[in-house]
Amino acid sequence: MLAALPVVTAVGVFGISYGVLGVAAGIPGWQLVVMSMTVFAGSSQFAAVSALGGAGGAIGAIVSGGLLNTRYLATGTAAGRVLPGGRIRRALLGQLVVDESYALGVAVGGPDSPDPDAMLAAGSMEWLAWVVGSAIGVLIGPVVGDPMRLGLDAAFPAMFVALLWPLLDRPGARRCALGGALAVAVVAPLAPGGLELAAAGVVGLILAGDGDSPGGAGNAGDAGNAGDAALGGPA
């Protein structure tokens, strides 16, 4: 499990930045830490904090954060084949299957049968690092000072850019991204409060449709790309 250590460290640091940014967005610290325990999905928690800190509100937070986690339907299906126990137990263990733990499971067992022990051990360590990191971020957040002066407001869009870019190589992803951005620009002035992100999601679903078969561009490397461990960010 030494292979998991660099990842776990990165998850912890990522958790600290989540806590700092969350406190700067005015969210109570205990709620940020509980969210790390129960949601345990980094990119979606950052999206939720961004929506809560801006005009998106609770609806925007749930829509954007929730929809980003739909990729776990795919990874969860692959993981479910190897997880032990009945339906309920598998569903519970599935909460530990996030981008990095899944990727480690695939690295040990292959894409068709990710190693369950590696997946669950890595997932548990990452969960602990993510929660502890979040708590540290919440504690040091108020000490960090004016978030604007430190450019922390730019950290959110910068992170979303960094998460988005590697996805753009996939078939159809560019038009989905363009459509999503345009949807937000059009809908936000008319109906702010989270609806603009829902609109972006709908546009993405529509534009993802037919015609393109994923990987059809002869990109064989994509298939072994840790399944859909798409959103590079920790957890």
Place this chain on the structure above:
Amino acid sequence: MSESMLALVGLTAVTVVFKGAGPMLHRVPEPLARRLAGLAPALLAGLVMSEVIGRNGLPHVDAKMAGVAGAVGLASRRAPLAVCVVAGAAVAALLRLVT
């Protein structure tokens, strides 16, 4: 219930379902999975847009935008996530320092 509390409960519920459904059901229909693959790029681009536009829907050219531009430059050169984030914040902070 406050907005943040509502978000905490709602996002937890949605995420637990999405993470649990795959292991519980063992399979997700292929056409559905293909559709869902369009969500992440659309939402991430939408989130970037919502961070940089004003109330009129037009992008704001300011220090934050410069930070985002820096992140785009780095991300397109395959820089790691942490580098993009730190650089984006640093560009915005430096611009505010000198202006």
